[in-house]
Amino acid sequence: MSLFPPRTFVDRAIYHDGQTAAARRIQVEVMPLEKLLVLHLDDGAKLTWPLDEVRQVPDLAGKDQLVLRRAGTGTERIIVANATDIGLIRATAPNLGRKDPVPQKGRILRWASAAVGAVALIIFVLVPVMADQLARFLPPEGEKALGDATLLQIRRALDETGFSELPICDSRKGTYALRQIERRLAANADLPIDLTVHVLDHPMVNAFALPGGHIVLFRGLIDEAETPEEVAAVFAHEMGHVEARDPTRIALRSAGSIGVLGLLFGDFAGGALVLFLTERLIQADYTREAEAAADAYAHSLLLAADLPPHGIATFFERLQDSYGDEPAILQHFLSHPEMGDRIAAARAATPAFFEGRQLLTETEWQALRAICDRY
Amino acid sequence: MTEGQGPWAAGKKLDTSTHRSPWPHAAGADPSPRVTPQDDARPRFSVPPASGQLATGFAGRRGRLFGLAFRTSLLTILTLGIYRFWMKTRLRRWYWSAVRPGGTPLEYTGTPIEKLLGFLMAVVIMAFYIGVVNLILMFVSFAVLADNYAAYLTSFLGVIPLWFYASYRSRRYVLARTRWRGIRFGLEPGAWGYTWRAILHWMVTILSLGLLWPRMTFALEKYKIDRTSFGSVRLHQGGKWTMLYRIALLPILSGLTMVGIGVWILYLDPIGPMVPDPFSDVRQLGPRNPERIWLLVLAGMVGCVGIVRYIVQSKAIMANHKTAGGVGLIAAPRTGRVLWIYSMGYFLTYLCMVLLMIPLLMLLGFYQLGFEPDFGEGPVSAIPEWVLIVAGLILYFSIFLTWSVLRHPLVTLPLWRHYAETLTITGEAELAQIRQRDRDEFSEAEGFAEALDVGAAI
Numbered sequence: 030m031s032l033f034p035p036r037t038f039v040d041r042a043i044y045h046d047g048q049t050a051a052a053r054r055i056q057v058e059v060m061p062l063e064k065l066l067v068l069h070l071d072d073g074a075k076l077t078w079p080l081d082e083v084r085q086v087p088d089l090a091g092k093d094q095l096v097l098r099r100a101g102t103g104t105e106r107i108i109v110a111n112a113t114d115i116g117l118i119r120a121t122a123p124n125l126g127r128k129d130p131v132p133q134k135g136r137i138l139r140w141a142s143a144a145v146g147a148v149a150l151i152i153f154v155l156v157p158v159m160a161d162q163l164a165r166f167l168p169p170e171g172e173k174a175l176g177d178a179t180l181l182q183i184r185r186a187l188d189e190t191g192f193s194e195l196p197i198c199d200s201r202k203g204t205y206a207l208r209q210i211e212r213r214l215a216a217n218a219d220l221p222i223d224l225t226v227h228v229l230d231h232p233m234v235n236a237f238a239l240p241g242g243h244i245v246l247f248r249g250l251i252d253e254a255e256t257p258e259e260v261a262a263v264f265a266h267e268m269g270h271v272e273a274r275d276p277t278r279i280a281l282r283s284a285g286s287i288g289v290l291g292l293l294f295g296d297f298a299g300g301a302l303v304l305f306l307t308e309r310l311i312q313a314d315y316t317r318e319a320e321a322a323a324d325a326y327a328h329s330l331l332l333a334a335d336l337p338p339h340g341i342a343t344f345f346e347r348l349q350d351s352y353g354d355e356p357a358i359l360q361h362f363l364s365h366p367e368m369g370d371r372i373a374a375a376r377a378a379t380p381a382f383f384e385g386r387q388l389l390t391e392t393e394w395q396a397l398r399a400i401c402d403r404y
Numbered sequence: 405m406t407e408g409q410g411p412w413a414a415g416k417k418l419d420t421s422t423h424r425s426p427w428p429h430a431a432g433a434d435p436s437p438r439v440t441p442q443d444d445a446r447p448r449f450s451v452p453p454a455s456g457q458l459a460t461g462f463a464g465r466r467g468r469l470f471g472l473a474f475r476t477s478l479l480t481i482l483t484l485g486i487y488r489f490w491m492k493t494r495l496r497r498w499y500w501s502a503v504r505p506g507g508t509p510l511e512y513t514g515t516p517i518e519k520l521l522g523f524l525m526a527v528v529i530m531a532f533y534i535g536v537v538n539l540i541l542m543f544v545s546f547a548v549l550a551d552n553y554a555a556y557l558t559s560f561l562g563v564i565p566l567w568f569y570a571s572y573r574s575r576r577y578v579l580a581r582t583r584w585r586g587i588r589f590g591l592e593p594g595a596w597g598y599t600w601r602a603i604l605h606w607m608v609t610i611l612s613l614g615l616l617w618p619r620m621t622f623a624l625e626k627y628k629i630d631r632t633s634f635g636s637v638r639l640h641q642g643g644k645w646t647m648l649y650r651i652a653l654l655p656i657l658s659g660l661t662m663v664g665i666g667v668w669i670l671y672l673d674p675i676g677p678m679v680p681d682p683f684s685d686v687r688q689l690g691p692r693n694p695e696r697i698w699l700l701v702l703a704g705m706v707g708c709v710g711i712v713r714y715i716v717q718s719k720a721i722m723a724n725h726k727t728a729g730g731v732g733l734i735a736a737p738r739t740g741r742v743l744w745i746y747s748m749g750y751f752l753t754y755l756c757m758v759l760l761m762i763p764l765l766m767l768l769g770f771y772q773l774g775f776e777p778d779f780g781e782g783p784v785s786a787i788p789e790w791v792l793i794v795a796g797l798i799l800y801f802s803i804f805l806t807w808s809v810l811r812h813p814l815v816t817l818p819l820w821r822h823y824a825e826t827l828t829i830t831g832e833a834e835l836a837q838i839r840q841r842d843r844d845e846f847s848e849a850e851g852f853a854e855a856l857d858v859g860a861a862i
């Protein structure tokens with residue numbers, strides 16, 4: 030005895046032949062043994078669909094209907110609108126939910142690699158080359174505006190409440206002390222642009238340079254430094270980046286890349302992406318050559334200003350001893366394998382029996398350390 | 405409510421055609437429709453249609469749509485956005501199949517793969533445009549104007565033509581992948597023609613201070629409709645642009661009133677305290693008649709309602725003047741209902757977002773308070789940085805998820821349902837004459853629209 034009666038009629042079905050917009054009431058005969066679906070049209074004609082070729086149209090909103098099609102790209106449709114009949118079809122058609130095979134796999138792969146290639150070419154070759162060229166022609170006022178915009182973006186990204194900007198520390202005495210360091214170094218440098226120095230009220234041990242002569246120190250860095258000379262050493266290194274216009278290139282690059290990556294990942298990841306790229310800007314992923322040049326610049330500048338170049342070496346060694354490689358600034362300075370060499374180079378740049386001139390008085394140094402205290 | 409009753413309303417009801425909807429319960433041909441408990445989403449009709457007319461039903465349930473939207477959005481996040489082509493396709497299939505003119509559901513036959521392919525094609529071109537052009541614009545605006553707003557503005561203006569172009573192409577793709585009664589819709593190529601017309605009409609509308617807005621609405625719709633086909637039949641947009649003034653008057657007049665009040669309370673009889681004139685005896689005593697500001701608010705509110713009414717009813721009026729051979733439409737959406745759906749829907753969506761955010765923000769705030777001293781003391785904080793990053797990401801994505809998921813059951817579905825249930829198709833007898841049309845391959849699919857985020861509704 031068979032599980033199903035050999036012939037079952039599904040009465041309430043509508044047939045669309047895919048050739049005209051007419052809707053025809055039909056009887057559908059389900060023949061499970063012969064594995065056939067026979068459609069009896071109103072004009073007496075008969076059509077036969079193999080049961081294993083019957084598919085349902087997916088993601089239908091109304092569960093009171095079942096829309097059937099034949100495997101492949103045909104336009105014929107049968108609409109069954111009765112719970113019993115739907116149950117019968119579901120029980121007898123074995124491949125109802127199967128999907129048609131994807132026809133253009135090779136084509137998708139080709140276009141996917143073309144898209145990845147194009148984006149890689151643009152982000153890693155075209156945009157950097159153009160940014161480097163354009164950075165040279167950007168006039169100082171333009172660079173300044175670019176830096177102002179970037180600084181604002183960074184302050185917004187780092188603010189923990191998410192609603193305002195990270196405050197700038199500017200106690201009167203602290204700012205005066207900071208100006209002492211800036212003057213001492215700038216007097217011996219020949220920068221193409223005036224410096225703008227800010228301390229941001231953030232615990233991260235970090236410092237970075239932005240386009241237009243912006244140098245930004247975080248409160249965490251000043252807290253960790255034991256002498257003003259250590260701050261000056263970091264300061265001089267960032268001046269090296271300003272002199273070489275490294276931040277301008279990075280900012281122009283990220284302007285080109287943000288849009289392209291946003292395009293790739295769609296709208297939803299766009300916000301996360303901007304945060305990520307801001308992070309990249311702070312970490313300032315310069316090339317090895319750029320870092321070496323900034324180091325060399327800093328060494329000669331510090332010597333010219335009667336300050337010890339090894340300040341940076343003692344500072345980093347102490348940080349490394351207490352925290353490992355975690356602080357952001359160590360990432361900035363330690364990202365290359367020859368970091369040991371760089372510490373050694375800083376020591377070597379300091380002549381034997383080096384007698385520096387005092388940078389800040391003890392009072393000024395304490396004022397600098399309290400630059401973020403409002404009261 | 406006489407609004408939205410086109411010329412077809414009276415004429416076609418007299419149609420003596422004996423054709424009925426194929427569905428017994430749709431046209432009432434079967435006196436005793438079988439009702440089973442499983443029939444949970446039977447078509448609902450607000451008005452029993454006259455003979456030769458097909459009412460449109462809507463068969464979707466909020467709960468199911470929520471489930472579909474939630475699953476697909478989550479997958480989109482987990483696959484870094486790649487699943488969004490599947491998400492969009494599946495949601496479209498769902499919405500299309502929920503709409504049932506004459507009991508027969510629409511069918512969306514677009515595939516995720518062709519959308520992915522079209523997107524990849526667009527990326528090759530757009531990545532170049534966005535990367536290089538943005539960089540140059542940014543450079544020029546900083547170099548020449550020392551400001552980046554100019555770059556945003558030029559970049560934005562540069563994208564406008566592409567936006568119109570993409571929206572037409574996207575419409576062409578969607579129509580080519582839409583079927584009803586097994587017959588394909590189609591839209592002729594003509595994206596550039598649409599683009600320059602749209603730009604000109606927008607400029608004319610802006611220059612005429614909005615007075616020629618109805619002309620733009622009508623002309624752009626006519627351009628699209630006159631190029632649209634259902635099977636072998638070409639659609640036609642009848643009527644004239646002046647017929648839209650009946651509903652355009654309210655928003656235009658309230659806009660002009662607002663300008664008038666603005667001039668009055670800012671220049672003619674300023675509301676604010678004037679700079680005291682030391683040589684004058686007259687003393688300023690604070691703002692004068694500040695209650696006049698309420699006139700501005702009132703005119704603004706009337707204007708907003710007027711704009712929604714214009715958007716809803718201009719669609720209806722134009723729908724009532726659309727024909728496809730002997731087939732016509734009667735659309736009667738209600739402005740009040742649409743306003744209600746929008747305001748309640750968005751209110752509930754935001755409410756859910758806020759309720760979800762509170763515990764997450766409290767958790768983050770708790771961490772901050774509890775461990776703040778460690779932050780101050782040194783760079784190694786008590787919470788590893790990754791915990792904060794993960795918490796931030798969860799926060800960001802749950803906002804995204806809530807928004808993109810709740811919008812569907814709370815706003816989009818009720819809107820579709822309302823527009824569907826107030827739509828009637830006339831001249832059913834003519835449908836049998838309509839033949840199939842060839843498939844429009846259109847391999848670019850919606851690539852550009854996808855890249856530019858055009859038509860973000862579904």
Ligand SMILES: [Zn+2]
Nearest residue numbers: 266270320323
């Ligand atoms: Zn560096």
